Amino acid sequence: MYIVAIAWLYVLMLVSIMQPTVFRGVVTFLGAGLLPLALLLYLMGTPQRRRVRALAEQAEPPAQSPAPGIVTPPSDESR
Numbered sequence: 001m002y003i004v005a006i007a008w009l010y011v012l013m014l015v016s017i018m019q020p021t022v023f024r025g026v027v028t029f030l031g032a033g034l035l036p037l038a039l040l041l042y043l044m045g046t047p048q049r050r051r052v053r054a055l056a057e058q059a060e061p062p063a064q065s066p067a068p069g070i071v072t073p074p075s076d077e078s079r
């Protein structure tokens with residue numbers, strides 16, 4: 001997936017260089033290349049981020065909270 005993104009940015013860079021003004025080149029590169037590509041990569045990466053988050057939640061033990069009104073003394077590890 002990333003090789004296609006790199007190739008697309010390369011092609012857009014060449015198109016941007018051929019624009020008559022620097023401003024139009026920058027706008028072409030950002031408007032037709034970098035911003036849409038960033039959005040696409042973000043949306044395509046969403047399932048992977050969800051899987052990583054779910055695995056991280058499964059790996060950490062559930063936090064046990066004491067019953068209301070019970071004060072637990074600080075552990076020796078925090079000193």
